[in-house]
Amino acid sequence: MAAAGLPDKVPSRTxxxxxxxxxxxxxxxxLQNEKSVVDVGVKLEFIDRLGQAGLRTIEATSFVHPKWVPQLADAAQLLAGLSKRDGVRYPVLVPNDRGLDRALEAGVSHIAIFASATETFAQRNLNRTLDSQFEMFDPVVTRAREAGLEVRGYLSMCFGDPWEGPVALKQVVSAGQRLLDMGCSQLSLGDTIGVATPGQVEALIAGFSSPDALAVHFHDTYGQALANTLAALQCGVSTVDSSAGGLGGCPYAESATGNLATEDLVWMLDGLGLSHGVDLTKLVATSAWMAGKLGRPSPSRVVQAVFDQG
Structure with a gap:
């Protein structure tokens, strides 16, 4: 018999x-909303160290206009200086047709687009309505696929919006399905302001016909990122977004705290006996090194624990 309030059965690791x-x-x-511009040489070493640690998908930069994200104004220079590792892919974010032109010029093989599940964020972030954003993305995805590129679709504000509050599940599924139907090979569901809970995650994933093309992207504002990730894994999702050292947030959503730390994710995956290919020791050292370059401690709990014990 289960204890009071607990289910009779919980999913097993199998x-x-x-x-x-x-x-x-x-x-x-x-790094995109760091106030001080990080030297491109530091960024290149960061990417190389992440590759050495075993990460096989490293989102390198974005071709967004420098006016909006000055930190990524060096995108072309960074990609030109990148020492690519065999078996590692280096996607870049592209906001529009011009961004795709620059990505193609740089010879990238994987791109991502960034859409919104809500009206207000679409207007504030993309200067588009919820519907008209897809008119902007459609030719980008079509051209990219015709050029042989893999395309990922990010969908932000999937659980809550700082201006609109909770977001209706049907609205999120509808927007996400439009990206998949457009030709995105993967859809990353973003908890941009970190308000999701495991039950909401399960309900949203169940709204799609299959978890196979889904990924999840959690922020840890309310300390739920790992719990939400586990819920997504239990629903069959096998791709998880994370940021080494827990770096990041969202420059267009002030309440968003850092991303799920890659070290914290790896620690949990190791405990579950799941394969991921990352060397935790090398990853922790990389995040500690990057924290030193940024002049502040890493927010990752695992990084903190390792160095407290050391």
Whole structure:
């Protein structure tokens, strides 16, 4: 008999995906709203260290206009100086057709677009309505696929919006499905302000026909990022976005705190016996090194624990 308030059965580890893809967003999402511009040489070493640690998907930068995100104004220079590792992909975020032009010029093979599940955030972030944002993205995805690129769709504000409050599940599913139907091979569901809970995560994933094309992207504002990640894994999602050292937030949503720390994710995955390919010791050292470059401690609990014990 289960204890009061607990289910009679909880999913076992055999019901979780056997292998997890970690989509590392530290170099792009993690650094994009740093107030001081990080030297491109530091960014390149950061990316290389992440590759050495075993990460196989490292989102390198974005071709957003420098006016909006000055930190990423060096995107072309960074990609030109990147020492690519075999078996590692380096996606870049593109906001529009011009961003795609620059990505193609740089010879990238994977891109991502960034859409909103809410009207207000679409207007504030993209200067588009909820519906008209898809008119902007459609030719980008079509051209990218015709050029042989893989395309990922990010969908922000999937659980809550700082201006609109809770977001209706049907609205999120509708927006996400439009990105998949457009030609995105993967859809990353973003808890941009970190308000989701595991039950909401399960309900949203169940709204899609299959978890196979889904990824999750959690922020830890209310300390729920790992719990939400586990809920997503139990629903069959096998790709998780995270940021080395817990870097990042969202420059357009002031209440958003850092991303799920990659070290914290790896610690949990190791405890579940799930394969991910990352060397935790090297990853912790990389995040500690980057924290030193930024002049502040890493917010990752695992990084803090390792150095407190050391």
């Amino acid at each position: 019901e979780l995906p056997a292998e997890i893809t970690i989509w590392e967003v530290g170099p792009r999402d993690g």
